[in-house]
Amino acid sequence: MAGENPCSQAAREGWRVDSGHRDIRLTLPARRENVAVVRHVLGALAEALDLPPAVTEDVRLAVTEACTNVVRHAYGARGGDIDVVVRPSGRALEVIVTDAGRGIGPSPDTSGPGLGLPLIAALADSLEIHRSPSAGSRLVMSFLRNRTRPATGFA
């Protein structure tokens, strides 16, 4: 099996549109195995930014939950992408997880306990949820970089 030539897709989709930002951006097919890629990248960032271990663990768990939600509920059989943007700023690390699927809400194939969003809200220092059945969902999570204890939800 040969994978698609990534250069062909890059040229076809005009990637320069997304260039020029000041962030780290990952766009991955919404598959279970790719959640691990996101976790690895967050681990690398945490090392490079020298984040306290408590913050690192909160970020990784919250973002894992957000990405898992996309994999499980956003697209169904048709598939789609997870878009993860990480913005390190002075005091906080902002992580935005976006999908273009059906948006956050009751899903016909939901079988889990529905703890994802409450868990993310407990782990992040702030959380914004933007949802639309036609345009997907966007979770904006912010984590204070100098926090030395786990977030309030797990204190």
Add this chain to the structure above:
Amino acid sequence: MSEAEPPTRVSIAAGPLVGPVLRRVVGMFAARADLPLDRLDDAVLVADVVAARAPAHVTANTVDVALASSTRSLDLCVGPLRSGGGRALVVDAAVPGVGNVIERLADELDVETEGEQEFLRVTLAYAGAD
């Protein structure tokens, strides 16, 4: 892997985070391609060279890489790069006493042009027996 999937794309603002992020992503995809350990190490080395040299050749201030893995093969697409940037990035990968890292490690190397921008495609594979 049982079926082809669209490439994963990583875009990192040029700066100190390019290396740590890119080497981690490339390492994961090399492992997913089931490359043996020495070729996985080669892939990470190529990622390090791209992280160090690509910022001088990109069209904006980000280093963009697309990755696609298949059985025993990993494709990296670096770009968009400025016109002439594909070849210039390869030339910049020369290390005194070692030679050109990308040319020595890649199984395939190609510059693809799309209008004013270029993409450097690097393929690392393993055809040997287990």
